[in-house]
Amino acid sequence: MISFFRSIFQSKIGLFFTFAFVGLIAIAFASSDITGSTFGGVGGGNVASVGSEDIAAGDLSRSVTSAFEGARAENPTLDLATFVDQGGLESILDQMINNHALQVFARDNGMAASKRLIDSEISSIGAFRGPDGQFSEQVFRQVLQSQGLTERIVRGDLERALVGEQILLPVTYGVRAPDDLILPYASLILEGRKGRIALIPSAAYAPKDTPGDKALTTFYSANSERYRLPEQRTIRYAVFTTETLGDSINPTEEEIQAEYGRRAQEFAAxxxxxxxxxxxxxxxxxxxxxxxxxxxxxxxxxxxxxxxxxxxxxxxxxxxxxxxxxxxxxxxxxxxxxxxxxxxxxxxxxxxxxxxxxxxxxAARSLEQVRGVLTAELKETKTLEALADLTEKFEDEFAGGASLAEVAGSYDLEIKSTPSLRSNGQTPDQAGYSPDNVVQRVIGNAFAMEQDSSPQLAELIAGQRYAMYDVADIKEATPPPLAEIKDNVIRDYKLEQGAKKAKETSETIKKQVASGTALDTAISGLDVRIPPAQRVGTTRANLIRPDSNVPPPLALMFSMAEKTVKTIEAPGNQGWYVVYLEEIEKGDASKQPQLVAQTKQQFGGLLSGEYTQQFINAVKNAVDIDKDEGAIKAVNDQITGRNRIN
The missing domain is CATH 3.10.50.40 (Chitinase A; domain 3)
Incomplete structure (x- = not known):
């Protein structure tokens, strides 16, 4: 049923609907990665209303947190404030408004997802299955609790997904681009370009003399961010396991007999x-x-x-x-x-x-024959329940202001502390240090916490091993003193000065080549010796390959007219390129039906995405939408910690 949306999630346009599943994204990883950590804590109030639907501040906060955790999996150094500053919160709120608008539009036009259909989708989610492979109500509740979700959130997300499918599938079904449009684009992929590229290196024009202290200090002040050292944090943690529960998880004789009686039919002949x-x-x-x-x-x-x-x-x-x-x-x-x-x-x-x-x-099995099985099963159940109760108790104590040392001490748990770490687990203070499994598991969350955040809990081995942790010390990301990196700064200063002259030279060569002078001739007339121009060539197909690593000057040729010249800066103040496009070789895809078919399929996806977005825009125009900018700012400040007094 949800397969349609699994496909549109792959497109940028289709991303709008992904956030209908922000809660379920977390659930999808729950069986192997339940952290139990949450951010924000925004409670009541609404950030927007869409028709008769309200978007709660708490739901927006949870959605941003879930999306951030997904983004951090791709970029471990990303922090929550940066994610929000880069538009994460606004983008997610827009997607939530889109989803609610579709739901309101569907309801107004007599479309709905039944409770039975939603139940079916919930039962099909693998993270909710028990040891027998079947849906387990107990596992369902435990997963929701561990992820800070409620059944209302999950059902609401699923209802919007299912209703959205009913609406959007007819909009995009059978969309195809006309053949007359496809062939020119497919032929464009086969297009080849040839030319010559010359590098005017900064080093050839860099000053030989060492800059004075004033010039160097001015340069360093203007470029200090370039030398900023990564933030470092010290993480404290304590591990607790099923052994922490003591004898409370061992089933009593009364419990074993009661379980045998409850399952009498199972053990009967x-x-x-x-x-x-x-x-x-x-x-x-x-x-x-x-x-x-x-x-x-x-x-x-x-x-x-x-x-x-x-x-x-x-x-x-x-x-x-x-x-x-x-x-x-x-x-x-x-x-x-x-x-x-x-x-x-x-x-x-x-x-x-x-x-x-x-x-x-x-044959019928007596109590003694199944005692071992019943004891093991009851112990497993009691362990899960006891661990759930214990983690809930720890969370309540932390929320009430208890420190890591206080909670760990009450259970005789050993607290360990890391050296000052960077977000990748490395430390400049201890050569050869390697973070253990616990630190590897929690370091991502630890670098998203504020200095005064409450301790957090993390599951290390499902149902067996957990950790509580906090951040003991934060060394902000700051540039080092100039004296410590003076040689590097001098080098960069010289390159920057040389890059300015290299740019002037490249512009002079560009004008000469544009006037008819051969590139090699223009280079040979310089008063400094530089490498000769290189002959280059490639096709657009190589340029757009997913694993392509085409240098920028070579890529620039595909935005140039034949027999023209352009300049482009080399990275890191290394110099300037002069790029001359000699020849354009037109492609012909008429004899490559497979390429034409692939291009047609890609265009179909683009058109489907465009139709989807235009339809959503039309739906939003037909629905009353109001945003509470004050409430949105409150969520922003809360989850980024900007409402704290420093």
């Missing part, structure tokens, strides 16, 4: 049957088929001869058999021996003829 069956529409047809089989004809062949097919039912007890089919059919199956053909019996599906292929009898 049982019998299951496996069959191969054929279902006919009438009793007469069933009797004829049964007679043919009893006379020696193969059941499968007999069914095939009359246009029917045989099916198997395996390892089913009589009670379930009667529930799935009928009492009469269950009596017939369980009244026959292995290999015997049953007497035709009726169910709501029709008249059944079956051959019993296997009988499995299980």
């Amino acid at each position: 049982s019998e299951t049957r496996s069959i191969t069956q054929v279902v006919t529409t009438t009793e007469a047809a069933a009797n004829t088929l049964a007679a043919q089989i009893r006379s020696g004809k193969n059941l499968e062949q007999a069914a095939q001869d009359v246009g029917l097919s045989a099916s198997e039912v395996n390892n089913v007890g009589k009670e379930k058999f009667a529930r799935d089919f009928s009492n009469a059919y269950a009596d017939a199956v369980f009244g026959a021996s292995n290999g015997e053909i049953t007497k035709p019996a009726q169910s709501p599906l029709g008249w059944h003829v079956a051959r019993v292929t296997d009988t499995n009898k299980q």
Whole structure:
């Protein structure tokens, strides 16, 4: 059902809908990465209203946090304030408004997602399955609690996703670009360009003399951010395991006996049957088929001869058999021996003829026989419950102002401390230091915490091992004293001065080449010696490959007219390139149907995204939307910590 949106998530336009699942994104990783940490803490109030729907401040805060954690997985050095400053909060709020607008529009036009459909989607999420592979209410609640989510949030996200699918699928279904549009673009991919590139290096024009202290200090002050050392933090942590729970997780004799009594039917004597069956529409047809089989004809062949097919039912007890089919059919199956053909019996599906292929009898099991199983299962259940209670207790104590030392001390937990670390786990203070598994697990969150943040909890091994941690010291990212890096600053100063003259030279060469002078001739007339121009060439296909690493001057040729010249700066003040485009080789995709088909498919995705966005814009125009800028700023300040008094 959600497959349509899984595909549009891949496009930039389709990203609007991704945030309908910000809670479920966290859930998707819950089974292997439950941190239990949250940011913000914004409570009541709304940041926007969309028709009759409100967007709560707390929901926006949680959505921003979830999106930030996903972004930090790609960029571990990213911090929450930077994420917000780069437009993260505004973008996510816009996506939430889009999603609510679609829901309001759907409701106004009689479209909805039923409770049964939402239940089905919840039960299909792998993180909610228990040890038997089936949906578990207990696991569902535990995952939601660990992620700071509620059932209301999850159901609301799913409802918006399902309703959005109903609306948007018809908008984009069957979208395709016309063939006359595709061939020119496909041919453009095959286009090749050839030219010459010369580097005018800064080093060739860099001053030989060492700059004076005043010039160097002025340069360093203007460029100090270039030398900024990464932020460092000291992390303190304590590990607690199931051993911390003591004997409280061991089931008592009374609990074992009660569990045995509750599951008495499971341990009672049982019998299951496996069959191969054929279902006919009438009793007469069933009797004829049964007679043919009893006379020696193969059941499968007999069914095939009359246009029917045989099916198997395996390892089913009589009670379930009667529930799935009928009492009469269950009596017939369980009244026959292995290999015997049953007497035709009726169910709501029709008249059944079956051959019993296997009988499995299980003797009753006494309490002593299953004591080990019951003890282990009860211990596992009690452990999960006790750990949930314990982590909740720790969180309450931290929220109440208790320190890491106080909580850890009350349970005799050892507190360990790291050296001053950078966000990548390295430390300039201890050569050869390597963070342990606990530090590797929590360092990302630790670098997102504020100095005065409450301690956090992290799950290390599901249901077995956890950690509590905080940040003991923060060394802000600052440039080092000039004296410590003076040689590097002198080098950069000289390169910058040389780059200015290299730019002037490149512009002079550009004018000469544009007037008809050959590039090599213009270079040879310089008063300094520089490397000769290089012949280069490539195709647009190489330029747009996902793994492409085409140098900027080579890429520049694809935005130039034939027989023209341009300049472009080399990175790091290394100099300036002079780029001359000699020839454009036009491509022809008419003989490459696979490339044309791929281009057509890509255009279809772009058009689908455009149609989707335009439709959403139209929906928003038809719905009353109000933003509370004050509430939005409050969320911004809360999750970035800017409302704290420094």
